Amino acid sequence: MACHFVPAALTPAQVWEEVSGIATLLSRVDPLFAHWWAMPRSAADRYVPLDQRDEFIARVQADDARLAEEYPGQPSLGSNGVLVTNAGNDGDWSKRGGIGLSYRPESGMLRLHIDRVETVFASPGSLLQSTLVAMLKHLPISFAQTDVQQRVEDALLLYSVDRSPFRHRDFLGWMGYVAAPLTMEDVPAATRLERTGDGTLIVAAEVLDLADAFAIKRVNQVEMSLVDLELLRVTDPSLD
Template structure:
């Protein structure tokens, strides 16, 4: 597996610098409780000649965020929420991606929170599914998530370049995907989803649905089939959102 890529659709909101920083800080602390080695969050690059800023350097980090907002507003003055808080962070400042690297894109003004984990199967071995599921649950716990799923990017022998579950194997072209796991803002029971490997309640928010209970591989036909079946069961429950009604 090259990466596990969480994409969460969240309620759009234009946050102030302090409010946005506080929300990201809470999320990072939740992630650090899952993987204690995540102690070196960096980001704030707005021009090619800049160095990374440590997230805990709040003053400098927010100066960089404001510079990013100003540049975005100048380029897209008519875009709604152009002045909203947005921040991208990595769990280390090395140029080379290493197994276990977390990359966070926190963009509430666009209605997106994204978290990529590089080679979680290598970094966390048998804990990979648990770590990724807990990270997804942390986002769902702290944000107003309308839907989220964990896509998998991997190399497949019969394809010339890496692909993802969503791009190549998802059941429905007109609906959201499940992939390795997903989150729905509803309580779901094992009777409703008998194929799912695990259901993780997020109190007051909904359910993380783990389709495959081990590191997901795009070369494993059993994994693909199980994710497809979970998607069909969720569609029958009307819990898999339609993104293109014209393809119904």
């Protein structure tokens, strides 16, 4: 899941505050979201608990300094953000869903990655919808999308690459958010719409199975309606 918002120049301390606020809301979604750690960038690093404020901020500062050293010509107006996970060691990471939450304020992007969501969580669709609602409460999100990766027969497929109807536009995928008030008349193929703030949370399909032609068709139809409403931006003008 990727959530887009207006980029902001934040200090490492402000990054900690924002991630702590997001984590608090996510902790109400599922017990597996109750605790978070900054992920190590190398074997020499350790997992740093989010609730250890000073140590967490020091990790963000160290990561920023390391990136500035690696890319000395890259301009930066603030912290690059942080990647956190819901496990404090390598062994638990896989058992708890292989979750990664990436918060990048300078680029205006929040990404949530979950491995094997269908086996770790009893109701993946409900979990992701509740997660998106929580993020919408904390961040000024302008657009959100949910990609799905799945092995179908002998091929590893990605919805945005292998099943989306457009190669030159943003995709919505399984579910997402657009900053516009919509009704079922606007997006008749959608499974569910939920007005949230000034925009709309869209559940395109209850389950997005990349081997299910009906589910794929439904999600494609939702995206086609959003294009008609000019709500999926062009990402590659050369193909428009």
